[in-house]
Amino acid sequence: MTRRALAAALVALLAAATGGCGYGVGAGAGAARLPAGAGPIFVAPLENRTTDAEAGALVAAALRTEFSRRGAVGGEGSSTRLEGVVTRSTSAPLTTQGGTWRLAFEVQARLVVNGQEGASVKVREEVDYLGEVDAIATEGRRRLAVRRAAEEAAREIAERLEAP
Numbered sequence: 001m002t003r004r005a006l007a008a009a010l011v012a013l014l015a016a017a018t019g020g021c022g023y024g025v026g027a028g029a030g031a032a033r034l035p036a037g038a039g040p041i042f043v044a045p046l047e048n049r050t051t052d053a054e055a056g057a058l059v060a061a062a063l064r065t066e067f068s069r070r071g072a073v074g075g076e077g078s079s080t081r082l083e084g085v086v087t088r089s090t091s092a093p094l095t096t097q098g099g100t101w102r103l104a105f106e107v108q109a110r111l112v113v114n115g116q117e118g119a120s121v122k123v124r125e126e127v128d129y130l131g132e133v134d135a136i137a138t139e140g141r142r143r144l145a146v147r148r149a150a151e152e153a154a155r156e157i158a159e160r161l162e163a164p
Contacts, residue, residue, distance in 0.1 A: 038113045040074025041067050043082045046107070050089040058147055059086055059107055062154035070158060080118075082161075084109035088124075089149075091142050093131065103127045103142065105149035109157050121160045125149040 043063045048056030063082060067073040074080065088106035093099075103126065110120040129145040131138045 038080045038111065038118060040078050041072050041080045041082050041111070042074045042076055042078040043067065044084075046083075046109075047085040049085055049087050052086075052089040052146055055086040055089045055105075055146060055150070058150035059084070059153055062151045063109075063157065065151075066154045066158045070162075079114050081112045082109055082157075083112060084157075089146060091145075094128065098131045101129050101131050101138070101142065101145075103129065103145040103149055105146070105153060107153045107157065109161075111161055119161055121157055123153045123156045123160070125152045125156070127152070 043060050046056035046060045046063075063084075064073055067082075085108050086106070087108060088104055091101050091103045094102050105125045105127070106122065108120070108122045111118040127145040127149045129141045132141070
């Protein structure tokens with residue numbers, strides 16, 4: 001058997017094996033189920049009302065990634081836009097010794113379709129992280145918690161905006 005024939009047989013076998021397990025190949029295989037009239041979504045830069053300088057940018061980037069995974073990301077010319085604001089990003093120790101901290105993170109988002117507000121959601125995420133004796137190390141862990149909260153908020157926003 002030639003290499004080309006072997007490769008073709010392997011591809012056919014792989015396609016047959018994954019055919020019934022929910023995986024698909026090609027454009028639109030994972031397209032999001034958006035509200036009626038909505039098309040690909042352009043994620044506008046999010047307003048940031050927190051003291052975390054990068055919170056808005058982190059959530060916007062996570063939203064773009066999330067909608068891209070779902071096959072629903074659009075460009076600036078899209079008729080569907082997602083606008084939002086990060087309203088809270090605060091950290092506080094959970095224990096008197098400061099060994100465990102909790103980050104509270106809130107985002108409000110609204111879907112605008114052809115200039116009309118289509119849906120609006122508010123999400124709150126809480127992420128725990130470990131403190132360190134070294135303040136710089138604790139700050140590094142807090143920044144990682146902000147990134148994780150931004151990703152979790154983006155996932156929840158995308159899921160709540162999808163039509164049932």
